[in-house]
Amino acid sequence: MTHPAPDQVPVLALEGVSKSFGAVRALRGVSLQLFAGEAHALAGENGAGKSTLIKALAGVHRPDEGTVLLDGEPVVFHGPADARDAGVAVIYQEPTLFPDLSVAENIFMGRQPRRSLGRVDHRSVRAAAAELFRRLGVDLDPDQPARGLSIADQQLVEIAKALSFDARVLIMDEPTAALTGSEVARLFGVVRSLREEGAAVLFISHRLEEVFALCQRVTTLRDGAWIASEPVEGLGEDDLIRRMVGRDLDELYPKLPAEVGAVALSVRRLTREGVFTDVSFEVRSGEIVGLAGLVGAGRSEVARAVFGVDRWDGGEVQVGGKPLKPGAPSLAMAAGLALVPEDRRAQGLVMGMSIERNINLTGLRATSRAGVMNRGGERSRAVDWAVRLQVKYARLADLVGTLSGGNQQKVVLAKWLATSPSVLIVDEPTRGIDVGTKAEVHRLLSQLAGEGVAVLMISSDLPEILGMADRVLVMHEGRIAAEIPRAEATEQSVMAAATGVTGRAA
Amino acid sequence: MTTTAEPVRVAVPPSGGLLDRVLKMRELAILAVLVLMLAATQIDNSAFLSQQGIKDLLLNATILVLVAVGEAMVVITRNVDLSVGSVLGITAFAAGDFLQGGGNPLLAVVLAVALGAAFGALNGLLVSIGQVPALVVTLGTLYIIRGVDSIWVGSREITASVLPSGFVDFGHNGLSALPYLAVLAAVVLVAVAYFLRNYRSGREFYALGSSPEAAGLAGVPVRKRILAAYIACGALAGLAGALYLARFGNVDSGTGSGYELTVVSAVVVGGVAFTGGSGSVYGVALGALLLTSINSVLPSIGVSSVWVQAIDGILLLLAIAVDRVLALRVTGVLRKRAAETRSARHG
Amino acid sequence: GGTTKNSTDKAASSAPAAAVGSSADPNASTKTGLTVAFLPKQVNNPYFTISDNGGKTALTTLGESYKEVGTSSGTDTAGQVSYVNTLTQQKVSAIAVSAQDPAALCTALKQAMSNGIKVVTYDSDTDPGCRQLFISQASSEALGRSEVDLLGKQLNYTGDIAILSAAQTATNQNTWIGYMKDELKKPQFAKMKLVKVAYGNDDAQTSFQQTQGLLQQYPNLKGIISPTTVGIKAAAQYLSGSKYKGAVQLTGLGTPNDMRAYVKNGTVQGFELWDPAKLGSLAAYAATALASGQITGAQGQTFKAGSLGTFTVGAQGVVVLGEPTVFTKSNIDQFNF
Amino acid sequence: MADTDIGTGTDSATPFTARPRSFRIGDAVRWDTVVGALLLVLLVCSFSFVDNFGNALNLSFLIGNTLPIALIALPMTLLVVSGEIDLSVGSTAGLSGAVMGALWNAGYPIETIIPICLLLGVVCGLVNGLLVTRLGLPSLAVTIGTLAAYRGIAQIVLGANSVTDFPQQYLDFGSGRIAGTFIPYAAIPWAVLLLVAAVVLHATPVGRSLFAVGASEEAARFSGVRVKRLKLSMFVATGFISSLTGVFWVLHYASARYDNATGLELSVVAAVLLGGIDFDGGKGTLGGAVAGVFLLGALQNVMSLVNVSAQSQIVVTGVLLVISVLGPRVARQLSVAHARRRTLTASAPVPVATPAGHT
Ligand SMILES: Nc1ncnc2c1ncn2[C@@H]1O[C@H](COP(=O)(O)OP(=O)(O)OP(=O)(O)O)[C@@H](O)[C@H]1O
Ligand SMILES: Nc1ncnc2c1ncn2[C@@H]1O[C@H](COP(=O)(O)OP(=O)(O)OP(=O)(O)O)[C@@H](O)[C@H]1O
Numbered sequence A: 001m002t003h004p005a006p007d008q009v010p011v012l013a014l015e016g017v018s019k020s021f022g023a024v025r026a027l028r029g030v031s032l033q034l035f036a037g038e039a040h041a042l043a044g045e046n047g048a049g050k051s052t053l054i055k056a057l058a059g060v061h062r063p064d065e066g067t068v069l070l071d072g073e074p075v076v077f078h079g080p081a082d083a084r085d086a087g088v089a090v091i092y093q094e095p096t097l098f099p100d101l102s103v104a105e106n107i108f109m110g111r112q113p114r115r116s117l118g119r120v121d122h123r124s125v126r127a128a129a130a131e132l133f134r135r136l137g138v139d140l141d142p143d144q145p146a147r148g149l150s151i152a153d154q155q156l157v158e159i160a161k162a163l164s165f166d167a168r169v170l171i172m173d174e175p176t177a178a179l180t181g182s183e184v185a186r187l188f189g190v191v192r193s194l195r196e197e198g199a200a201v202l203f204i205s206h207r208l209e210e211v212f213a214l215c216q217r218v219t220t221l222r223d224g225a226w227i228a229s230e231p232v233e234g235l236g237e238d239d240l241i242r243r244m245v246g247r248d249l250d251e252l253y254p255k256l257p258a259e260v261g262a263v264a265l266s267v268r269r270l271t272r273e274g275v276f277t278d279v280s281f282e283v284r285s286g287e288i289v290g291l292a293g294l295v296g297a298g299r300s301e302v303a304r305a306v307f308g309v310d311r312w313d314g315g316e317v318q319v320g321g322k323p324l325k326p327g328a329p330s331l332a333m334a335a336g337l338a339l340v341p342e343d344r345r346a347q348g349l350v351m352g353m354s355i356e357r358n359i360n361l362t363g364l365r366a367t368s369r370a371g372v373m374n375r376g377g378e379r380s381r382a383v384d385w386a387v388r389l390q391v392k393y394a395r396l397a398d399l400v401g402t403l404s405g406g407n408q409q410k411v412v413l414a415k416w417l418a419t420s421p422s423v424l425i426v427d428e429p430t431r432g433i434d435v436g437t438k439a440e441v442h443r444l445l446s447q448l449a450g451e452g453v454a455v456l457m458i459s460s461d462l463p464e465i466l467g468m469a470d471r472v473l474v475m476h477e478g479r480i481a482a483e484i485p486r487a488e489a490t491e492q493s494v495m496a497a498a499t500g501v502t503g504r505a506a
Numbered sequence B: 001m002t003t004t005a006e007p008v009r010v011a012v013p014p015s016g017g018l019l020d021r022v023l024k025m026r027e028l029a030i031l032a033v034l035v036l037m038l039a040a041t042q043i044d045n046s047a048f049l050s051q052q053g054i055k056d057l058l059l060n061a062t063i064l065v066l067v068a069v070g071e072a073m074v075v076i077t078r079n080v081d082l083s084v085g086s087v088l089g090i091t092a093f094a095a096g097d098f099l100q101g102g103g104n105p106l107l108a109v110v111l112a113v114a115l116g117a118a119f120g121a122l123n124g125l126l127v128s129i130g131q132v133p134a135l136v137v138t139l140g141t142l143y144i145i146r147g148v149d150s151i152w153v154g155s156r157e158i159t160a161s162v163l164p165s166g167f168v169d170f171g172h173n174g175l176s177a178l179p180y181l182a183v184l185a186a187v188v189l190v191a192v193a194y195f196l197r198n199y200r201s202g203r204e205f206y207a208l209g210s211s212p213e214a215a216g217l218a219g220v221p222v223r224k225r226i227l228a229a230y231i232a233c234g235a236l237a238g239l240a241g242a243l244y245l246a247r248f249g250n251v252d253s254g255t256g257s258g259y260e261l262t263v264v265s266a267v268v269v270g271g272v273a274f275t276g277g278s279g280s281v282y283g284v285a286l287g288a289l290l291l292t293s294i295n296s297v298l299p300s301i302g303v304s305s306v307w308v309q310a311i312d313g314i315l316l317l318l319a320i321a322v323d324r325v326l327a328l329r330v331t332g333v334l335r336k337r338a339a340e341t342r343s344a345r346h347g
Numbered sequence C: 001g002g003t004t005k006n007s008t009d010k011a012a013s014s015a016p017a018a019a020v021g022s023s024a025d026p027n028a029s030t031k032t033g034l035t036v037a038f039l040p041k042q043v044n045n046p047y048f049t050i051s052d053n054g055g056k057t058a059l060t061t062l063g064e065s066y067k068e069v070g071t072s073s074g075t076d077t078a079g080q081v082s083y084v085n086t087l088t089q090q091k092v093s094a095i096a097v098s099a100q101d102p103a104a105l106c107t108a109l110k111q112a113m114s115n116g117i118k119v120v121t122y123d124s125d126t127d128p129g130c131r132q133l134f135i136s137q138a139s140s141e142a143l144g145r146s147e148v149d150l151l152g153k154q155l156n157y158t159g160d161i162a163i164l165s166a167a168q169t170a171t172n173q174n175t176w177i178g179y180m181k182d183e184l185k186k187p188q189f190a191k192m193k194l195v196k197v198a199y200g201n202d203d204a205q206t207s208f209q210q211t212q213g214l215l216q217q218y219p220n221l222k223g224i225i226s227p228t229t230v231g232i233k234a235a236a237q238y239l240s241g242s243k244y245k246g247a248v249q250l251t252g253l254g255t256p257n258d259m260r261a262y263v264k265n266g267t268v269q270g271f272e273l274w275d276p277a278k279l280g281s282l283a284a285y286a287a288t289a290l291a292s293g294q295i296t297g298a299q300g301q302t303f304k305a306g307s308l309g310t311f312t313v314g315a316q317g318v319v320v321l322g323e324p325t326v327f328t329k330s331n332i333d334q335f336n337f
Numbered sequence D: 001m002a003d004t005d006i007g008t009g010t011d012s013a014t015p016f017t018a019r020p021r022s023f024r025i026g027d028a029v030r031w032d033t034v035v036g037a038l039l040l041v042l043l044v045c046s047f048s049f050v051d052n053f054g055n056a057l058n059l060s061f062l063i064g065n066t067l068p069i070a071l072i073a074l075p076m077t078l079l080v081v082s083g084e085i086d087l088s089v090g091s092t093a094g095l096s097g098a099v100m101g102a103l104w105n106a107g108y109p110i111e112t113i114i115p116i117c118l119l120l121g122v123v124c125g126l127v128n129g130l131l132v133t134r135l136g137l138p139s140l141a142v143t144i145g146t147l148a149a150y151r152g153i154a155q156i157v158l159g160a161n162s163v164t165d166f167p168q169q170y171l172d173f174g175s176g177r178i179a180g181t182f183i184p185y186a187a188i189p190w191a192v193l194l195l196v197a198a199v200v201l202h203a204t205p206v207g208r209s210l211f212a213v214g215a216s217e218e219a220a221r222f223s224g225v226r227v228k229r230l231k232l233s234m235f236v237a238t239g240f241i242s243s244l245t246g247v248f249w250v251l252h253y254a255s256a257r258y259d260n261a262t263g264l265e266l267s268v269v270a271a272v273l274l275g276g277i278d279f280d281g282g283k284g285t286l287g288g289a290v291a292g293v294f295l296l297g298a299l300q301n302v303m304s305l306v307n308v309s310a311q312s313q314i315v316v317t318g319v320l321l322v323i324s325v326l327g328p329r330v331a332r333q334l335s336v337a338h339a340r341r342r343t344l345t346a347s348a349p350v351p352v353a354t355p356a357g358h359t
């Protein structure tokens, strides 16, 4: 492994680091070097060990073997605090905020600017937070409590937090997973300027185009083992994918033409005070409808209302011609509706339960006979779907929380596909999922469509929308701004509608 | 997206921090209930808010306020201390025993506080180092301390006669209607509130109560803070024990048993959520004042003590219900604001 | 139809268990090596500790063995029952019990008696059918009336008065209060009016606040009777620290040690109590006599109680200790309990 | 905190290792199993060393006095698993007892009184449940309130009276035992209820949902679990059993008073906690709870038999509670560390899911 300036000492480095959880060997003898003024990408499939590596760097996990080097000197981080004090700022894959505290306090917890007698200076805390948001170009109220923020907004707060350190090393674990193009552009702008000021950056994303856009070097992991570290230029997407997956990858958006059938889901004039207004659309069986829009446009809100998790104030939802009772997910399920929610940790999975229990939570009736659970049935149902979606796990009895982000997402998909729904709503289905799996998920979706399932796909990943959707609905400020058929759907047309530039079509 | 100018306007709302407004509102709710109740009583019985009457109200609240404030600190960190009643009992007797031997009153108070802090440390260590559910551990120490107390005390009791008269007078005298004990409690209350609001460590109490996991990642010294909260709680229970002795001049092995429920009610009524991370000690103090006032109000408007308990409970339910309704209103405001913010975007 | 109160009342009988006992032999020698267990309402309660120790001394002089068990809460009836059960298991010779509840103990006590264990109640009785003897501290009547007289003297028979009792369910409290009300009907108390009976549940803090309440609700209240040691103590403590000190008279049942301070600082003029130690030792003697077969608990039987003299079993197996002592500034220092 | 691996370290997590032996240790040191073992040890020791323990009379005493707690512990376990708690159980029992007494004095036939009392229990549970699920109030706060309210109402209903003259055959049911055995009659309905509760919690959709709701209410809601209805029904069940207990209490102690079963809630909570039911919800087994109940019951019985004073008994109870949580915790950390060390040497690759992978 060679790097451009041999004389230069890496700001932060790992040498031969191994980390195991029970029998799961998340990292085996991995080495990595971060240099000042360089943006370094970390690539790998779900469960490859990226987040674990980061947690090792950040002092969350103590490596079983190997050493962490700071300016070439071996160090032991006894906790996140140590790493922080050493100038290492980390954005973790899953936002970890204090729901009860204001956004501003979330950013500066433990580092608040102080007045005389060590008292916290609340005014300057608020001002500093506002300034950070201005830099990132987001308009969050520093006094707003973190509870109730959308995943995207949470992620933005995390980013602001990391930036507030003006650290020597900035580590970002899938910071863009929840963000839309414009915000990503903003973020990259800020990161580049930091890099030019001499900060070392470690960046993880499953969106390879982002890797190529931001980074100079890339390190690839597979099954916890180091595969390669190399400069980005002269490297093609396919090469990178090959390193990650270990084989060539077939098409990323395998959209099969399915013949469109009767209307399966129809939403009429749906309105929820202050969240979305007068939303009407239809999804036909065999059709994949994309729902695009900027963060906070209210897409998830619509999905939640349709599925009955949130009540709606006006309008009507019909599944297979029959109207749905508002606010009753169980009835919606019975009617053949399924929702893969946006926030897998809070909404998609019961973190404290095993993989098996999570998958079967949607099939309690199916796996019970005469009101008594049938263990065999439960296990086979879980195994069946876990294997079909190639979830990487040790035992079905393990806590789902111990799975890697992407594998968690697969479990959510498994639990809903297992209900063989007639209408499937997926909110950010491939958020934080690696290219390989992404392709599988897409194949799965179009396969389902082929079997006559009506699919509504909410996504902030525009290529995904364009690649998969038969029709694209675009939301803007809680309203449907446009409906664009596949033929006319382009980056420009969709973004125009999403930002409210074009008047509302359709 | 937004122009760079816009967010600043949104970010620092002219109306000041919404959070604070919410908190204030919650305390206002309890305050309103309290004032209403006292006013009604005064109208019914003009003797109620006589100098003696006010003095009694404040005196009755003092001890509960102290313990509840301590409990609140623990609850804010998403833990709980059920052993406060037992701690109060044993520290009260320890102080009495010391005074009985002709000890100095000031030393006696210090002794009680120190002893309480020690028990707090015990709880804190078990919870933070052992990382075991606070509810179980402190229920355990509730029994242990109570048992040790009654073994040690046996059938002995401290009566006013063996206490230095100065100490006993301190228990019920004061500046006109303002008893010394109440002043002491008020000082403690303000100090704790100021600490929680204006010091990093204070804010960290809220942080780790709000999300222990996030606190760990943010480098909050979780164990140290939890330990601190328990020590403070124990110390305050100890102080309360000493004051109990001064106030009632009478302590035996049963003193303070069952008190934990009253304390927990005060905390809950005061608007401190058991899920941690929210609430203020001022609210708790008001909650305590409310609860103790109920027990003075009912007898003095001639409600037969047969009815007292039922009314107690129903008022408690009423208080938390009112508080809840307000909280719901606030989330409504939040949502509206989110909507406004969104439409404020994009020109 | 169904089983109603009326349909079962006929069945109920409340004759003392002794009535169906074997015949007594007054001259039988006192057995030694017996075990008499004291089961007070509440262990660690100073009052009961005193009386139980009285029983202990009596038993040791007789050469019997003594033990005390009990619950640490005064209202834990279930706990008291399970202690009776345990004692039945341990096959003690006799149980001296102060009942937390007149009926709740019955099943257990009958079970004990049917296993040949003698049962004596003291201080607080059960249903007559559930024990052989009840050792009464003083005839309830005498107590009730004398306390009214006491207070009457203190406020020379004029003014509103209130009663601060213990728990609403306390049997002996309620009987006494009954006699107090009756006494107040007499002409000399015409100008004294009982305005309220408050309940402090034998809890210092509650009694404390109940006293406050009384004084606020009845601004011209002149006197309080508190026929419970806890209640009178709390009331005295409040009065002594308030503007009512000396203005409002307080009397009732209390122990000299508890009340000494308040008698001396003028909060309380006088109160009364029997000697709990004597109560305990009488219970011990009675239990021994029963266990030795000298008596069965039938009315009219007599037994010796050491220095206390000879006692006669009254109606329904009740044995009365005697008149209570009145404690005042002048004599209080002669007593230490 | 520093080195705790986020997402693990919970009670139901069992460290996986390549070798079956060492993770069986991990499984075995679960809280509830520890308590069960303790109970077994205690019983064996008592039978062999404590005289008067083994005989039928004492055993019937033991069971009879533990039954009230054992009864309420059943629904309480389910409720706590779903993440809620009911502190008003003692008062509910007291109230139904008081009403029983009042109606009896009023001359109603017992055959109608008892159903009325049970209905009352259902209402009490309903009130708790509605306040919690509809108004979204914390159950701890609500039930502290109703703890006082119900007890107060009981006091209003029955006042100072204590009613004792219930029909003999009913009293016999309450305190008597099956001829020739040490088993109280009342133990039979309890056994039935135990069976029902066990099946519901561990082998039905309802049970599965309870665990899910307890562990993460939001995720459960997103999975179509009818959270509110579920919690409401649990509160109702708790109220019902509490009133049943109240009726049993009256018959067992032949006395209806407003202060019957005072403080029972704390004993129940202590027992359930001891049985390893996590009050954050989502964890625990009914077996553990029952073991906890009888461990405390038997311990008290034995200690009284060997003349341990009430005060010392309190201490022992407390120590037991603390040990029962600390013990497994320590053991688990040891066995995890143990497992870590092994797997470092073992070079088994990450097992990838295959149907064969875990059969
Ligand atoms: N706390 C834990 N306990 C047990 N196993 C864990 C834990 N954290 C991670 N693992 C396992 O370690 C492996 C690597 O996980 P990691 O989160 O690092 O993957 P990743 O590369 O971040 O995947 P993704 O791209 O989906 O985030 C996975 O198999 C995961 O199951
Ligand atoms: N649970 C919630 N409670 C209150 N407000 C919420 C909640 N979730 C989201 N919001 C707010 O509602 C608005 C819509 O958020 P939502 O996440 O639905 O938008 P979206 O179009 O789905 O964007 P994305 O899914 O990309 O985050 C946002 O302003 C968000 O802050």
Ligand SMILES: [Mg+2]
Binding pocket: A050, A051, A052, A093, A173, A404, A405, A406
């Ligand atoms: Mg990851």
Ligand SMILES: [Mg+2]
Binding pocket: A150, A299, A300, A301, A342, A427
């Ligand atoms: Mg969304």
